[in-house]
Amino acid sequence: MTLVFKDNREFMKALAAAGELVTIEQEVDWDLEAGAIVRKVCEEKGPSPLMNKIKDYPGHRYLGAPIATYRKLAITMGMDPDSSIPQIAAEYVKRTNQQPIKPVLVDKKQAPCKENIITGKDVDLFSLPAPMVHDGDGGRYLSTWHFVTTKDPDNGDVNWGMYRQMCYDSKTMTGPLLPFSDGGKVFHGKYRPRGLAMPFATVIGPDPLSAIAACAPSPIPEPEYTGMLMGKPVELVKCETVDLEVPAHAEIVIEGEILPDVFLEEAPFGEYTGYRTSPRDLRTVYRVKAITYRNDPITTISNMGVPTDEGQLLRSFSLCLEMDTLLRSQGIPITGAFMWPESTHHLVVIGVKTIYSNIAAQIAQLVFGSKLGPWFHMVVVVDDQTDIYNYNEVIHALTTKCHPKKGIHIYEGAGTPLYPFLNFEERLKMAGPKVLFDCTFPIDWDPLSEVPRLVSFKTVYPQEIQEKVLANWEKYGFKAR
Numbered sequence: 001m002t003l004v005f006k007d008n009r010e011f012m013k014a015l016a017a018a019g020e021l022v023t024i025e026q027e028v029d030w031d032l033e034a035g036a037i038v039r040k041v042c043e044e045k046g047p048s049p050l051m052n053k054i055k056d057y058p059g060h061r062y063l064g065a066p067i068a069t070y071r072k073l074a075i076t077m078g079m080d081p082d083s084s085i086p087q088i089a090a091e092y093v094k095r096t097n098q099q100p101i102k103p104v105l106v107d108k109k110q111a112p113c114k115e116n117i118i119t120g121k122d123v124d125l126f127s128l129p130a131p132m133v134h135d136g137d138g139g140r141y142l143s144t145w146h147f148v149t150t151k152d153p154d155n156g157d158v159n160w161g162m163y164r165q166m167c168y169d170s171k172t173m174t175g176p177l178l179p180f181s182d183g184g185k186v187f188h189g190k191y192r193p194r195g196l197a198m199p200f201a202t203v204i205g206p207d208p209l210s211a212i213a214a215c216a217p218s219p220i221p222e223p224e225y226t227g228m229l230m231g232k233p234v235e236l237v238k239c240e241t242v243d244l245e246v247p248a249h250a251e252i253v254i255e256g257e258i259l260p261d262v263f264l265e266e267a268p269f270g271e272y273t274g275y276r277t278s279p280r281d282l283r284t285v286y287r288v289k290a291i292t293y294r295n296d297p298i299t300t301i302s303n304m305g306v307p308t309d310e311g312q313l314l315r316s317f318s319l320c321l322e323m324d325t326l327l328r329s330q331g332i333p334i335t336g337a338f339m340w341p342e343s344t345h346h347l348v349v350i351g352v353k354t355i356y357s358n359i360a361a362q363i364a365q366l367v368f369g370s371k372l373g374p375w376f377h378m379v380v381v382v383d384d385q386t387d388i389y390n391y392n393e394v395i396h397a398l399t400t401k402c403h404p405k406k407g408i409h410i411y412e413g414a415g416t417p418l419y420p421f422l423n424f425e426e427r428l429k430m431a432g433p434k435v436l437f438d439c440t441f442p443i444d445w446d447p448l449s450e451v452p453r454l455v456s457f458k459t460v461y462p463q464e465i466q467e468k469v470l471a472n473w474e475k476y477g478f479k480a481r
């Protein structure tokens with residue numbers, strides 16, 4: 001039976017039990033102090049801060065950096081916090097390979113997110129403690145660890161995606177809804193051309209698996225994907241003013257419409273690349289009609305910046321699992337795909353059995369050409385002798401097997417407007433130059449006379465010597481491994 005947290009409150013208890021939560025009782029300022037605490041926690045890969053007293057906002061609380069490490073990711077899945085990355089990935093793949101599990105609708109009386117309901121003229125976004133996350137941000141960002149739910153007007157398909165939102169005035173938020181995200185495709189491709197406002201609901205402080213589903217690039221509708229991760233249906237409740245449903249145990253819900261014909265300024269903001277890249281510009285407008293929230297609501301904060309924040313960790317994790325599925329579905333004999341979150345999901349390592357020439361180029365073309373392609377630009381292909389999760393082995397393969405003239409291939413592709421290495425004009429055009437590092441030896445090299453012999457403990461000692469050394473390791477005076 002999988003341990004499932006129906007909300008962040010239960011999840012926080014598990015974080016605390018694993019030494020991954022620090023409760024701060026002294027007052028914390030929403031204006032930069034809370035953001036600075038969360039940033040420092042990200043950079044130290046530390047425990048999540050629960051801030052119980054926020055300046056000017058009695059009764060409100062913050063939870064920062066909820067899932068910014070693999071230990072916390074393991075906890076969200078009800079696993080041992082010390083689980084290895086491949087173990088977490090295997091469990092994730094096992095769950096997401098089941099049949100989708102549809103959500104269930106619960107009565108409003110059973111939905112804690114309806115404990116307080118504010119509609120119409122009483123709506124005031126500044127009644128919520130939107131933090132000023134980084135110095136230099138264009139405004140206060142309420143939505144940094146959340147999701148936005150919307151519906152396809154033609155087939156009713158529901159999407160949950162994380163799209164940041166800045167408070168513009170008491171009833172308006174603005175933010176970038178990138179046209180290649182699922183939410184962006186429906187808004188820019190269907191609502192806008194028809195002059196229709198797109199109903200939305202922003203869910204702040206969702207349970208951890210709903211949040212993970214919302215930032216995964218899966219083609220399965222996120223409420224069903226959450227059910228697969230949970231192993232049971234996620235409980236949803238109807239919104240007050242729009243025809244949408246939200247998790248019943250969420251902390252705060254903001255309902256309204258995205259306007260088809262009005263764009264207002266947003267940004268700058270500290271972003272997942274570890275830089276402030278987007279200029280202040282006209283972005284999507286969210287007009288708010290209602291706010292509902294739990295008693296003593298907890299606003300979740302992800303502080304994007306240099307690694308590791310939750311976007312970098314979870315996007316890396318889920319993007320490479322999608323690539324793994326894609327490549328296997330094409331019959332490519334890969335050993336796996338992995339991204340270090342420290343690469344801000346710009347670099348993917350793919351291991352493959354090199355059964356034919358140019359397999360690395362084929363892999364690069366498939367992943368760069370996929371839906372995921374705009375999010376990364378470096379592919380490192382290693383052979384099946386290299387452990388893709390082992391940084392030492394990958395960097396060794398890169399620097400010893402990749403031929404600087406024949407092994408590096410440059411491609412054109414789609415990018416995001418956020419790549420820090422692009423000039424301003426390239427960012428506007430969402431240019432996406434890509435590079436493949438082929439770290440495999442040519443397969444026509446003779447294994448005995450041409451392929452250089454790897455000199456390592458595992459490859460140059462007879463089995464019995466290896467076993468003897470390992471068996472005596474502690475007797476020699478070394479620490480247990």
Ligand SMILES: Cc1cc2nc3c(=O)[nH]c(=O)nc-3n(C[C@H](O)[C@H](O)[C@H](O)COP(=O)(O)O)c2cc1C
Binds near residue numbers: 177181183184
């Ligand atoms: C913390 C965080 C903030 C994000 N902000 C944005 C954003 O402002 N705009 C955007 O288009 N994508 C943003 N993304 C990426 C999308 O969330 C991501 O593409 C999406 O959730 C994946 O699902 P989709 O393909 O259904 O859009 C963000 C991701 C994370 C983790």
